Amino acid sequence: MQYQLTTTNISEKSIQVQLPSSKSISNRLLLLNALSYSPYEIKNLSDSDDTKAMLGVLNSNSTTFDVGAAGTSMRFLTAFLSKIVGEWILTGSERMKQRPIKTLVDALNHLGAKIEYVEKEGYPPLRIFGSNLEGGELELPGNVSSQYISALLMIAPTIENGLKLTLTGEIISRPYLEMTLALMKEFGVTSHWKGNVITVPEAPYQPKVVTAESDWSAASYWYEIVAFNPGVEVILKGLKKISLQGDSKVKNMFEKLGVTTKFSKNGTTLTNTGKTPGRFNYNFINEPDLAQTLAVTCCLMDIPFHFTGLQTLKIKETDRISALINELQKLGFQLTSNNTDDLKWDGERTEIALESPIAIDTYKDHRMAMAFAPAALKYANLVINDPMVVTKSYPHYWEDIAMAGIGFKTIEG
Known part of the structure; x- marks a missing residue:
């Protein structure tokens, strides 16, 4: 057409x-809502395709999920599902299958996750065997997609020992990381960012009524x-x-x-x-x-x-x-x-x-x-x-x- x-x-x-409303904020709020086991609905939630994809997976009883072209959903859900006990398949559109995800998968596997590539090495679709993760120290390049880093930060309080994340080199898309940490704080988890090190303690998220910005x-x-x-x-x-x-x-x-x-x-x-x-x-x-x-x-x-x-x-x-x-x-x-x-x-x-x-x-x-x-x-x-x-x-x-x-x-x- x-x-x-x-x-x-x-x-x-x-x-x-x-x-x-902002899909960046909406998708973060959806994940934090799920991680806090919140009974509350998010106000002014985005009606974008990306947010619908995220919401669809979080409300699904399936074990296979197709997020289409929703990059934020792919990255955030890879981290989320890696700590939810079960076996999951996460896939997307043909373009999504060309978008790299190896940096995030390697980081999660380092924390004890078990994630495999269904087709091409380093790219979706993924087979995720969810289990309890162990935190500790992790190092990532600062110039990778901020969505990888945000995905790790949001699950960090829910894994054993939390996470001390060192970002090497130039840090790009810094405001998206600051957004993630600010929203986590709204749900009761206070992090510490000094220099190139972000420290997130193991701590329970607190459910809260929240509203997404335009x-x-x-x-x-x-x-x-x-x-x-x-x-x-x-x-x-x-x-x-x-x-x-x-x-x-x-x-x-x-x-x-x-x-x-x-x-x-x-x-x-x-x-x-x-x-x-x-x-x-x-x-x-x-x-x-x-x-x-x-x-x-x-x-x-x-x-x-x-x-x-x-x-x-x-x-x-x-x-x-x-x-x-x-x-x-x-x-x-x-x-x-x-x-x-x-x-x-x-x-x-x-x-x-x-x-x-x-x-x-x-x-x-x-x-x-x-x-x-x-x-x-x-x-x-x-x-x-x-x-x-x-x-x-x-x-x-x-x-x-x-x-x-x-x-x-x-x-x-």
């Missing part, structure tokens, strides 16, 4: 949007829309000014791109000042999920950029660095990369046929669809392939952006 995007004039210059990652697409739409004011509902989410830094990034943020009891108001920088350089080591939004925004605002700290983008839903290079080239932008951890645009462009439809591939990646859709405000013939990938994190995305004058019609194919 494809969506042919259309643009219309909007009658309301002030748009109010109820953002989805999603700052989802907010990024509204910042992009306001950046392209100077006359429009957007009021986002449900965001916290003091947030557990590292992606709340999007407000600082877009302030440099001419979008201001004002917090009030009515919501978070975004307005366009018209100011833009001559160049935008940024290290995304702590906010990699914002790179796609910023890449499309900078290109369409004609702002050369150099992004670094993107090493985790190659193992996301797709290789996001390659995907951005490929799809922005369709719009005439010539991006380059060292093919490891950076993305660069120096302003080089080629002419394209604007009268022909431009079909953007989404690579089964929700953030590709959502980052490119606002480009319809600049390109009249934009088509989004496989548009419903947005349900992974923002199920009502297309209905919401229609309020900003970005409509769609379905093209079957």
Whole structure:
């Protein structure tokens, strides 16, 4: 399926949007709820595909689980099931079977787990023989996926002797680890992080009534829309000014791109000042999920950029660095990369046929669809392939952006 995007004039210059709740927080809360044997339901739980996958496994009586494309669920549940007595099969989509998990499996096996690979060494699906785990000391590279580390941290209080985790080298996606530890503290477990060592004691989690925040990652697409739409004011509902989410830094990034943020009891108001920088350089080591939004925004605002700290983008839903290079080239932008951890645009462009439809591939990646859709405000013939990938994190995305004058019609194919 494809969506042919259309643009219309909007009658309301002030748009109010109820953002989805954070799937990162929701999935952590679900695991902590389970580990604390909580009788309480989580308030404002995400309705994303990833959270539904997590919830489905935790509520299932089966021994075989398919989490589809939900990377967070795959990593968190690998750790969780390794301490639940029984034999479990954990699998996912074809792309999930290409996403490495060896670092986490090796760490868990070091703690006494027994996890085997059903197909390819180092990748899902997994056969997990759940048992009691013994904690102690463990060493991991700090530049691996933060989801591996968060998975270990969350089960750490429930295993014998807790866990002393040493992270070697550069620590990436630090805010996600801080989020995990802060949520664990809400459930009664206080950890200690000094230097590159995180110590989590053996201790019981305490059940608690909790509420998931709205999603700052989802907010990024509204910042992009306001950046392209100077006359429009957007009021986002449900965001916290003091947030557990590292992606709340999007407000600082877009302030440099001419979008201001004002917090009030009515919501978070975004307005366009018209100011833009001559160049935008940024290290995304702590906010990699914002790179796609910023890449499309900078290109369409004609702002050369150099992004670094993107090493985790190659193992996301797709290789996001390659995907951005490929799809922005369709719009005439010539991006380059060292093919490891950076993305660069120096302003080089080629002419394209604007009268022909431009079909953007989404690579089964929700953030590709959502980052490119606002480009319809600049390109009249934009088509989004496989548009419903947005349900992974923002199920009502297309209905919401229609309020900003970005409509769609379905093209079957």
